[in-house]
């Protein structure tokens with residue numbers, strides 16, 4: 001089979017550059033275009049040079065339509081508004097859409113579900129092997145310990161991050177809720193301030209820290225009477241997310257349309 005032709009959108013961003021490097025390293029896949037928004041200062045720059053590699057001959061463009069028409073897939077770590085638009089274009093072009101963008105609202109997810117009638121979408125709040133394994137472990141521990149143990153999820157990210165709680169924290173919250181067989185939306189406590197009163201029974205709490213250059217730290221705390229269990233993951237390099245996204249794109253090629261997760265890609269959905 002010929003190499004998979006992959007577009008990176010948000011190519012000038014932190015993840016965009018990591019994705020260009022991951023595609024350069026991976027067999028069976030080629031960077032076919034690098035897209036940024038209209039007016040971006042990066043338009044016209046060489047994608048390879050921007051990512052710290054040698055020149056690739058691919059210049060950053062704002063013409064996503066043309067880029068998608070000549071590709072087999074797109075990797076998208078941008079912003080919710082951009083991902084909404086890219087999902088429509090990817091579905092029209094019938095190409096694989098790998099989505100790492102976080103901060104998506106339930107309405108956005110519903111639109112992606114609709115787009116997945118025509119396109120292969122692989123979406124996860126975290127594309128790393130370690131976090132997806134942590135998700136499976138969280139589900140199991142939550143099911144085993146039951147509601148005598150309070151669940152709190154603590155995350156820390158770099159000072160530039162714009163959404164909270166992180167996509168990963170919500171993924172882990174979903175896993176904990178699934179372990180308890182309850183909906184996360186009805187049990188999540190996403191912020192606390194002032195006289196909050198005692199902890200609601202069954203709450204799944206979130207705490208958000210922001211600062212410096214932290215790539216992404218997550219801890220799930222199960223706090224019982226007289227003991228605590230903690231499960232943690234620390235990301236040290238954005239390459240782990242980028243490699244996961246490339247793996248997801250290759251996995252999605254030739255799959256039937258649907259809205260898949262990274263756990264599907266890694267074969268750990270039933271763990």
Ligand SMILES: NC(=O)C1=CN([C@@H]2O[C@H](COP(=O)(O)OP(=O)(O)OC[C@H]3O[C@@H](n4cnc5c(N)ncnc54)[C@H](OP(=O)(O)O)[C@@H]3O)[C@@H](O)[C@H]2O)C=CC1
Pocket residue numbers: 009010011012013014015016035036037038040077078079081082099100101102103124125126127128167241
């Ligand atoms: N699922 C996962 O494993 C991971 C997910 N993420 C998520 O990925 C997203 C991006 O993170 P990060 O790379 O750090 O953020 P950055 O802000 O560094 O990069 C985002 C890039 O997308 C660009 N962009 C925004 N809108 C458009 C558009 N309409 N068309 C083309 N490009 C656009 C931005 O341009 P401009 O600056 O001009 O707005 C920017 O270059 C976040 O939601 C983050 O949470 C991050 C790491 C891992």
Ligand SMILES: O=C(O)C1=N[C@H](C(=O)O)C[C@H](O)C1
Pocket residue numbers: 102125126157161165166167168169215216217235
């Ligand atoms: O914005 C980031 O940087 C990250 N975002 C993702 C998230 O919201 O969980 C994944 C990773 O933690 C880095």
